[in-house]
Amino acid sequence: MTHRTAVIGAGLAGLASARVMRRAGCYVEVFEQSKAIAGWIxxxxxxxxxxxxxxxxxxxxxxxxxxxxxxxxxxxxxxxxxxxxxxxxxxxxxxxxxxxxxxxxxxVVRPLAESVRIHFERRVHTIKREDRSWYIWFDDQTKEGPFSAVVVAVPAPEARLMLGHIEELAVPLERVxxxxxxxxxxxxxxxxxxxxxxxxxxxxxxxxxxxxxxxxxxxxxxxxxxxxxxxxxxxxxxxxxxxxxxxxxxxxxxxxxxxxxxxxxxxxxxxxxxxxxxxSLGETYLFSSSEVVSVAGDWCLGRLAEHAFESGTQLGNAVIDALK
Ligand SMILES: Cc1cc2nc3c(=O)[nH]c(=O)nc-3n(C[C@H](O)[C@H](O)[C@H](O)COP(=O)(O)OP(=O)(O)OC[C@H]3O[C@@H](n4cnc5c(N)ncnc54)[C@H](O)[C@@H]3O)c2cc1C
CATH class of the missing domain: 3.90.660.10 (Polyamine Oxidase; Chain A, domain 2)
Incomplete structure (x- = not known):
């Protein structure tokens, strides 16, 4: 079965995870608040x-x-x-x-976005679990879903706002x-x-x-x-x-x-x-395997673009393993 997965944030970490999931056969949709990809790059x-x-x-x-x-x-x-x-x-x-x-x-970031559907100017407010699937809620009160898995790839303080209700993610996010x-x-x-x-x-x-x-x-x-x-x-x-x-x-x-x-x-x-x-967090990514929701970003490992790439890529692999 083709899994429909979502990535929040079209920076290097988000798009690196999207590439891995797409290559593994997922249908990947990316939601980005701005008008362009690449985030801080x-x-x-x-x-x-x-x-x-x-x-x-x-x-x-x-x-x-x-x-x-x-x-x-x-x-x-x-x-x-x-x-x-x-x-x-x-x-x-x-x-x-x-x-x-x-x-x-x-x-440098653009090839990661190939074959991935990106929705621009879609600022995510929160994500919610309903009937074993994920739904994404936007600032304008609309929602998208269902998704089998969600990767949140935004700066840690913004991830805290979206994921504060999931304790196993919210607690480590406080460290960053x-x-x-x-x-x-x-x-x-x-x-x-x-x-x-x-x-x-x-x-x-x-x-x-x-x-x-x-x-x-x-x-x-x-x-x-x-x-x-x-x-x-x-x-x-x-x-x-x-x-x-x-x-x-x-x-x-x-x-x-x-x-x-x-x-x-x-x-x-x-x-x-x-x-x-x-x-930084000191871990490559955060992942709740029971809920299939996860977080990536440069801030997991350090402060450089290469940290974002590593975090997103490794997390993409972890999501694929969890969906098998
Ligand atoms: C001024 C500056 C200079 C830097 N210089 C260097 C350098 O020379 N070399 C180097 O290696 N690194 C440098 N860095 C760091 C590098 O840019 C980052 O490590 C890397 O870009 C982080 O990628 P990311 O995907 O983790 O996050 P980001 O690039 O932050 O991407 C996150 C994306 O999520 C989107 N987003 C956020 N909130 C939401 C929401 N609620 N809904 C939807 N979308 C959302 C954002 O718009 C953004 O596109 C610099 C950073 C800055 C700010």
């Missing part, structure tokens, strides 16, 4: 210019994720990126072998702590960073300054910067308006790099609420 546009707003690069230490990235690289959807980096006051460390998606980061991160994208009509492609851990407030146009496959005139604030500063300022944050972050950056005589053509700040993992 987003490529967004400011005008016509694409920016990697969230994750800046991918590391691939596990064999499985390395194989996946190498396949993308062979098809020109990913490339090795070896920027020269200035490390600031915290000293910083660089993980070996950084990869980026081509032409943007989200291209997540933090916000402000991201600022900026366009300039000329090159402004002459020496380095990346400035890392520059001050208490600024964690990352990167030349988006310095990554492989990104063309165009002028300079496009992506700047990420530190976790601590983002937490302190998470209630401040985005326009004010953009001015403050830019002011800090031009002080740090001596750029006072440059003016951006455009800039836009965005808060990734629950974007970074402060304290």
């Amino acid at each position: 987003a490529t967004t546009r400011m005008g016509i210019v694409p920016f990697d707003h969230g994750a800046q690069y991918l590391s691939a230490r596990s064999d499985e994720f390395r194989t996946y990235i190498k396949e993308r690289e062979a098809l020109d959807y990913a490339s090795l990126w070896e920027p020269n980096i200035a490390f600031g006051e915290d000293g910083g460390t660089k993980l070996l072998n950084w990869y980026v998606g081509l032409p943007g980061m989200s291209a 702590r997540m933090a916000p991160c402000w991201s600022l994208v900026m366009r300039f009509d000329q090159q402004i960073l002459l020496e380095f492609y990346v400035y890392s851990d520059m001050s208490q407030a600024i964690r990352w300054i990167g030349r988006n146009n310095g990554k492989p496959g990104r063309k165009g005139k002028g300079e496009n910067l992506v700047i990420h604030a530190s976790q601590a500063w983002s937490r302190e300022t998470e209630d401040v308006e985005a326009e004010v944050i953009a001015e403050e972050m830019w002011s800090e950056v031009w002080h740090l790099l001596g750029l006072s005589h440059f003016q951006p053509i455009q800039m836009q700040a965005r808060l990734w609420k629950n974007g970074l993992v402060d304290s």
Whole structure:
């Protein structure tokens, strides 16, 4: 019998689990609150210019994720990126072998969505068990189902809201702590960073300054910067308006790099609420085999995209075993 399964969240973890379930013969439907796939591995546009707003690069230490990235690289959807980096006051460390998606980061995630039905702009409110099946309830009070199994692949605080009524999942979810991160994208009509492609851990407030146009496959005139604030500063300022944050972050950056005589053509700040993992679960995923409901995400194992891939992939296998 073909099982109908649901995944909540079209980020890397959710789509990695969807791929495993689809390959095992399930009919998989994904419900995503936004208009696009890839979650925090987003490529967004400011005008016509694409920016990697969230994750800046991918590391691939596990064999499985390395194989996946190498396949993308062979098809020109990913490339090795070896920027020269200035490390600031915290000293910083660089993980070996950084990869980026081509032409943007989200291209790395796209193949996972093949043959999977994705419903966009469907924000899930809760899930309920009725007659040994699962039903998904949305913010607009509509519902979908029945499903044989559900994978919840959203940030831990959001998973808690959906699964708080299932004690064996709610209790471990309490252990996970997540933090916000402000991201600022900026366009300039000329090159402004002459020496380095990346400035890392520059001050208490600024964690990352990167030349988006310095990554492989990104063309165009002028300079496009992506700047990420530190976790601590983002937490302190998470209630401040985005326009004010953009001015403050830019002011800090031009002080740090001596750029006072440059003016951006455009800039836009965005808060990734629950974007970074402060304290992870320490398990690959959470799974209730009696109820066939489960949770995956980067926050299960760490704070990187490769953790999301591993969590989602392993959980997909566990669901298939449970449905046999
Ligand atoms: C600013 C920033 C920079 C980063 N830089 C790097 C980096 O350079 N390298 C690296 O390896 N990692 C980086 N990361 C981490 C990496 O992006 C994450 O580890 C990875 O994207 C997490 O994938 P995920 O699938 O677990 O979650 P997410 O990407 O968060 O996906 C969850 C999805 O669920 C959706 N969703 C949430 N709630 C609901 C709901 N109620 N109903 C329906 N859908 C819902 C969301 O819209 C989202 O699409 C960065 C993260 C941030 C925020």
